[in-house]
Amino acid sequence: MSRDQVMSGGSVTSAEDAGDRGVSFSRLHQAGSVDVTHGRILYLEGVSVSFDGFKAINNLSIDIAPGELRCIIGPNGAGKTTMMDIITGKTRPDSGQVYFGSTIDLLRYSEPQIASMGIGRKFQKPTVFEQLSVFENLELALAMDKRVRRSLWGKLTSEHLDRLEQVLNTIGLIGLAHQPSGTLSHGQKQWLEIGMLLAQDPKLLLLDEPVAGMTDEETAKTAELFLTLKGKHSLMVVEHDMHFVRAISEKVTVLHEGSVLAEGTLDQVQADERVIEVYLGR
Ligand SMILES: Nc1ncnc2c1ncn2[C@@H]1O[C@H](COP(=O)(O)OP(=O)(O)O)[C@@H](O)[C@H]1O
Numbered sequence: 001m002s003r004d005q006v007m008s009g010g011s012v013t014s015a016e017d018a019g020d021r022g023v024s025f026s027r028l029h030q031a032g033s034v035d036v037t038h039g040r041i042l043y044l045e046g047v048s049v050s051f052d053g054f055k056a057i058n059n060l061s062i063d064i065a066p067g068e069l070r071c072i073i074g075p076n077g078a079g080k081t082t083m084m085d086i087i088t089g090k091t092r093p094d095s096g097q098v099y100f101g102s103t104i105d106l107l108r109y110s111e112p113q114i115a116s117m118g119i120g121r122k123f124q125k126p127t128v129f130e131q132l133s134v135f136e137n138l139e140l141a142l143a144m145d146k147r148v149r150r151s152l153w154g155k156l157t158s159e160h161l162d163r164l165e166q167v168l169n170t171i172g173l174i175g176l177a178h179q180p181s182g183t184l185s186h187g188q189k190q191w192l193e194i195g196m197l198l199a200q201d202p203k204l205l206l207l208d209e210p211v212a213g214m215t216d217e218e219t220a221k222t223a224e225l226f227l228t229l230k231g232k233h234s235l236m237v238v239e240h241d242m243h244f245v246r247a248i249s250e251k252v253t254v255l256h257e258g259s260v261l262a263e264g265t266l267d268q269v270q271a272d273e274r275v276i277e278v279y280l281g282r
């Protein structure tokens with residue numbers, strides 16, 4: 001499949017059309033800046049959401065600093081994925097505040113608008129286009145970026161090619177650029193999908209159980225990758241694999257029953273009696 005076919009493919013067009021941007025959003029998007037002067041790129045305050053009377057998120061407050069790599073742990077059902085659904089606009093909370101930087105009220109925007117503002121999300125399962133090459137997948141991700149699309153008349157500029165090459169290096173797939181992505185290992189597909197997010201140069205990356213199903217070697221490589229991303233991007237990583245969390249973590253937040261149970265270094269939270277109770281049961 002050629003690039004032009006990829007670019008004019010029906011599914012791409014409909015994904016593009018999904019973002020019905022309002023006038024105020026266009027202005028905001030063109031400004032392209034997130035105000036982090038208060039030291040936070042993401043800020044949730046008193047957020048709650050119920051599903052059929054069950055409080056999945058319960059008065060949750062959390063904030064992430066620019067360039068931070070935050071790990072989120074917690075038992076199944078703690079609300080970790082639902083928190084990401086709220087940040088990305090997939091789920092609307094019943095109450096509370098969600099801010100990107102100190103001025104962008106995320107609750108006013110749709111899911112595609114939030115993605116365009118620079119919040120990238122990686123779901124648990126890899127969703128790369130298997131028939132396309134590694135490079136074509138990245139190219140497609142770049143084309144989905146509205147900022148790029150405007151300056152892109154069927155041909156990638158050298159600046160964009162440089163960006164994709166840099167992404168290929170970062171995710172360690174430069175040698176496999178022309179391989180169909182269907183032939184990649186599970187771990188390599190996960191890296192490619194992270195690369196597809198990186199092609200859009202997100203300010204904040206949300207990653208839900210990124211090393212689930214990876215081999216130990218792939219997990220170690222992913223830890224290295226995340227450490228290189230930290231600083232350039234802010235990352236929120238949900239993970240159960242404590243070896244992985246130990247390898248990458250600075251500050252760890254423990255979620256339980258939809259709120260923050262504990263926060264600190266991994267050693268601190270692992271020594272916390274309440275955390276031990278939640279993980280081991282009473
Ligand atoms: N769309 C939904 N409808 C009903 N219940 C939901 C929905 N999403 C999540 N839940 C419930 O909310 C709780 C938190 O789920 P989730 O955020 O997936 O937890 P985690 O990711 O920490 O395992 C669970 O009890 C789950 O069943």
Ligand SMILES: [Mg+2]
Nearest residue numbers: 080081082208
């Ligand atoms: Mg989950």
